[in-house]
Amino acid sequence: MTNDSLRTVIAQGTFDLLHPGHVHYLEEAAAMGDELYVIVARKSNVDHKEAPICSAAQRRDVVDALEVVDKAILGHEEDIFVPIERIDPDVIALGHDQHHDGAAIEDELERRGIDCTVERASGRESTREDELLSTRLIIDRILDRRG
Ligand SMILES: Cc1cc2nc3c(=O)[nH]c(=O)nc-3n(C[C@H](O)[C@H](O)[C@H](O)COP(=O)(O)O)c2cc1C
Numbered sequence: 001m002t003n004d005s006l007r008t009v010i011a012q013g014t015f016d017l018l019h020p021g022h023v024h025y026l027e028e029a030a031a032m033g034d035e036l037y038v039i040v041a042r043k044s045n046v047d048h049k050e051a052p053i054c055s056a057a058q059r060r061d062v063v064d065a066l067e068v069v070d071k072a073i074l075g076h077e078e079d080i081f082v083p084i085e086r087i088d089p090d091v092i093a094l095g096h097d098q099h100h101d102g103a104a105i106e107d108e109l110e111r112r113g114i115d116c117t118v119e120r121a122s123g124r125e126s127t128r129e130d131e132l133l134s135t136r137l138i139i140d141r142i143l144d145r146r147g
């Protein structure tokens, strides 16, 4: 699917209500290679926190519109390695707080014959008092001010 001469990076996440922390992550992931694919999580796989507010298609379309992103796609419902097999990336960029275990992902990549490294991206802290770098914090403020 991807151009063999380019170093392909994959980033992934929920991306519900975009904020500068997402932009930081995607820019850092893009800098790890030549082209950036983003896998947008299905609601059914977001099981460690509240379900996203926006639909999967809307979250994908907004991520896809970012200049730093070459292509955003919806994730697979059952097997998160299906899009990885299809894209055949050189690097998977895990977010700084993503619960996934990098070593377990590397083991599964090897089992499926996918030659790809796993890197951990850095976190971006707020630089201004009123800056919200988390979807949950944005929703909390909306509920606080408008609820
Ligand atoms: C390598 C990798 C591939 C993934 N592929 C998918 C996928 O195909 N479908 C999906 O729904 N979630 C996929 N996920 C999971 C989500 O992107 C995500 O980690 C989680 O469900 C949402 O939580 P987060 O935004 O806090 O990371 C993948 C995660 C990783 C690390």
Ligand SMILES: Nc1ncnc2c1ncn2[C@@H]1O[C@H](COP(=O)(O)OP(=O)(O)OP(=O)(O)O)[C@@H](O)[C@H]1O
Residues within 6 Å of the ligand: 012, 013, 014, 015, 016, 020, 021, 022, 024, 025, 049, 094, 095, 096, 097, 098, 122, 123, 124, 125, 133, 134, 135, 136, 137
């Ligand atoms: N402040 C941040 N700095 C760096 N990366 C971030 C930041 N916030 C989110 N990310 C990364 O963006 C990707 C998608 O994150 P996600 O959609 O879970 O957003 P979130 O704001 O962390 O959500 P929530 O607050 O609901 O947990 C993840 O890989 C995550 O690590």
